[in-house]
Amino acid sequence: MLQKLFNVFRIPDLRNKLFFTLALLCVYRIGFYIALPGVDAPHIREQLSKGANQDSAFAMLSNYLSVFSGGDLSQGTMFGLGIMPYISASIILQLLGTVMPVLEKMKKEGEPGIRKINEWTRYITVGVCVIQALMYVAHFNSQTAGENLYDGVRIGADYHFQFMVLSVAILTAGSVFLMWLGEQIEQFGIGNGISLIITAGIVARMPSAASDVMYGCMTKETQAKPFGWDFIRSFLGDVFSPTTGTKGVNIFTIVFLFACFVFVVGAAIFLTQAQRRIPVQQAKNIRGRRVYGGAKQYLPLRVNHSGVMPIIFASTLISLPIMGIRKLAESGGPGWWTGSLIAISNTFNTGGYIYELSFCILIFFFAYFWNTVQFQPKEMANQLRDYGSFIPGLRPGKRTADYLENVMGRITYVGAAFLCVIAIIPSIVGAAMLEDALGQQKAYQVSQFLGGTGLLIVISVMLDFMNRIEANLVMRNYSGFLDDEGEGPSRIKRNKTPQSVPSEPRGPA
16 A cells, blocks of 8 residues: 555656645635734634534534535635635536526537536626625624624724725635635646535544544643643543543543444445446447447446535525524514524424434435436436447337436435435434533534535545546556555556456446
8 A cells, every 4th residue: 555655656747736736725724814804813713612602693604604615704714705605606507507508508518618607607606705705794894793703803983894895805805716726726736626625624623623522521620731741641531531521521422433433434435436337238230240339338327416415405404594593583682582583493403303304304305306407317318329328128218218217216215315314413413422511513513524514525525536546547557546456557557468348438328
């Protein structure tokens, strides 16, 4: 394995791509901590971690968006919006592509049409940035809030309008710059740039989550000690003590969290790679005395064809109304009105039965909805017929399309069930084991590495990243990470007599 890892750095082109990708990710992480003019980011983070602010609507929105945006609303920095506006614009165009013939026609034009769609995506991204930045800055610029959160905005009373204009411009420029970084990684680096930026933002929170767990193990006496051998001995005593620490975390909690992490990562990899392979027979053509074609291939249908989109849509649909209800409750009003809003909000607490049941139902719905939008069995059947291929036992055309639609419907049910299990594990573990010990915000930060959107994004991006490195190694006759035949040149070069191996069909097949 070490030799295979060294092979990555022996290839100048691949080595330069890796270093270029790492350099741009470092630029992203540096800009992640540059605060907006007039904003005290450390003060805002400190206030959000206190008492009622920790469970406020703004804290919930910040934690939710930071999972898959690469930004963080709670810090008030230039990359606060992250890459979320670009993702929103891409999703909007993907959904419009199914109902607008113009977009569908442009997709079929090939590279020129894709370039035009990407250009439209950038324009829509700027518009989405402006709208989201206005809402974000208006929240910070509010003077009617009862929280100390807004003390982090250090501006005079006569400069609120100037602060809003300048902050909206900087936030918009920051998101557009992140979009440009992602495109540069895609073109000159290795991997999907936008996905790598999101992954870097998720992975960067792992040390903070680990420190929260360690802090929950320590007693007040241990926390007061300076770092040294005495602190280490006291900390180990707290961890392996049968009684819990100050915040209710001990060695059994840590072992359980680690076991859950390993299990969920393995299950997520299995879900991401799982396929339903449908056999495809190529028609035989006789030219003179030779017979061409007739090869047997397969049509791979992914079990989780929709990826993380069902979890994202379900989380949005179930979380945003709850955030709105909490915001209304925080704004005050008659006692019966506030009490009713708080009761409704508590009914849909994370980890509760009603919340998790509703979450699973929405995941199933959006899994089928996204597959209906993106998976086109009729077009796939027509392309198979045009390429001279068919599924054994089925007539080309409508019969093939109906068969593909039925198969996709069955495997979507399995994929959605897997998504439900992976999605609800963080909230259940957080509510059952960590919420009382660490608080809702920190419990969510720790448990999100046990499943949900963040973990699926990280695993999908890392698998794609490793596959691209593997392709570069094999293309240059080096042993890849997935090669089981020793070190040195790959078996493609060693085999003197190449064997006929059915290849995975490209395009629609």
